[in-house]
Amino acid sequence: MTVTLSATLAANEDIERRRRAGERVVHLAFGEAGLPVHPALRDKLAAASGSNGYGPVAGAPALRTAAAGYWARRGLDTDPELVVCGPGSKPLLYGLIMAIGGDIVLPMPSWVSYAAQADLVGARPILVPAPPGEGGVPDPDLVAAEVRRARAEGRTVSSVLVTLPDNPTGRLATPETVGRLAQVARELDLMIISDEIYRDLVHDPSLPFTSPADVAPERTIITTGLSKSLALGGWRIGVARLPHPSAEADGHALRTKLLGVASEIWSAPAAPVQEAAAYAFDDPPELVDRIALSRRLHGVVARAVRDRFVEIGASVPVPQGGFYLYPDLSHLRLGGAADITRILLEEHGIGVLPGHAFGDDPAAARVRVAVSLLYGETPEARMASLTSADPLQLPWIAANLDHLSMGLKELSLVRHDAVREHHPALVPTPCHG
Structure with missing residues (x-):
């Protein structure tokens, strides 16, 4: 390789x-956000600079609770025990692809690191175009056909990844497309990884936003971070919301696998940054x-x-x-x-x-x-x-x-x-x- x-x-x-x-x-x-750090965040980081212990692999309880509140305010009730933190959403995505296993369906085009990370863990990406005029979500009908074809060849296809809104196109998939993909994921038993790091930067707040977790919470993982919305790329902090337990999936089992990967790669996110991030995910005015x-x-x-x-x-x-x-x-x-x-x-x-x-x-x-x-x-x-x-x-x-x-x-x-x-x-x- x-x-x-x-x-x-x-x-x-x-x-x-x-x-x-x-x-x-x-x-x-x-794709760096190109803006200054808010003074309140600098103050929080400075105040936490004495925190030098490793902390829990999953992340500090205060950060996981704050992230759960962040999603709850966006309509997704979240158990803090099913939140995992990492040094940026990028390592979390890598850990998730490794923990889930199998090949992965990606939108075409899609962020450069998705396919590269799949290659690194030995998975083969399946690139599927988005519906015309959209971006970030592969066309659900084409996904179904490609997954069935790959499985007929003996491949194991386990997941599909989406970006809402999208990098590179800057487009936001419609609720209808997201809903159809969720249905395909149920039919074909695919996990959905939804990279929503740009969610808070939808230009028109009145534009309808549907996360796959809104329609298929039992099989959707959401990742996000602060590098884009608050221009904290260099601070390296991200969070993942795992599927909540159901008859179809068990987020706790995935959590165990993800924490195993995390423990061998990054041990724990940086403690001072976690304290500042907990403040940020509380959505202060x-x-x-x-x-x-x-x-x-x-x-x-x-x-x-x-x-x-x-x-x-x-x-x-x-x-x-x-x-x-x-x-x-x-x-x-x-x-x-x-x-x-x-x-x-x-x-x-x-x-x-x-x-x-x-x-x-x-x-x-x-x-x-x-x-x-x-x-x-x-x-x-x-x-x-x-x-x-x-x-x-x-x-x-x-x-x-x-x-x-x-x-x-x-x-x-x-x-x-x-x-x-x-x-x-x-x-x-x-x-x-």
Whole structure:
């Protein structure tokens, strides 16, 4: 097995090297939330800095209770005994894939680490496209067909993973699609892992949100964390809500397996961070307000970036959550995702990720765009972006958008010139009047 650096982390390091060398690059390749830590969270962490014991593998009781309350306020009664904490939701996802075993169904496209983690534990991912216009949830009808085909070949398929809302597309699956997938999961005895780390960053709070746990609580695991909603990526803390006991599934049995994995990999989450996270998962008003500001900023900037891609004829689904877009630049006919990504970076100073890193067709010219590093280079600038009534008018955001527009227009002109050179009859003759 060949293990390589995650595509997102590799791209981030490459772009940072280029910037240190003096290159002008608009960084749209890394899904970091790009905002300052709330002062109340800093205070909680500092106050807990003397906590230096390992603590329980499942996480501190206060954090598990706070996470249970977090889900209860979102309509999911939760037993704290069925909450497991880890150093980020990413290790929890890895531990869950290992604990459940068997092959796993993933949306296509989907976050780069899902398939990589499955490979690491010896599982084979089955990539299934989302319904047209959606993202993060594989088409339930196709899931049923693919699982039956894999099982007919002798494979063990045990789970399906969804992302609500989605990275890379920025879309939110409809309640109808989630409900149909839950039904398929029941029929085929699949566990559902629902990565809901962007749940609190749905741009329009009135948009209907359905978790698989709302309709199939007996077989749904939810993972989340604070890296996106509260910009705490470097703090590394996540929580998982395991299925509650029923005739079909036993969350306690899964808990035992997951804790066995956790005990050998991370022992326990960092104790001081757990104390700060317990405060955050209690939804105190000051953090609820901060998340609301973040949600608004991400939505405003994501839509502005989408406008720049649409101006050159790209097909871009309207973003609904998080800070991602998934433009399709196939109309330019400049090659597949790797070609477009290279041209954008090396010739136009625009850093994005190729769609094939997310399991997409390499021949398709789709790229993943993250807007959250456009908010400024300093904590002061990022705070100004967060609180501004019109962040698009701030000089640093406006400059980034202008650079993006110029680069995309230059990219489009490359295609126009190529058409004019090889097919002059297709280029209209200017009218002078």
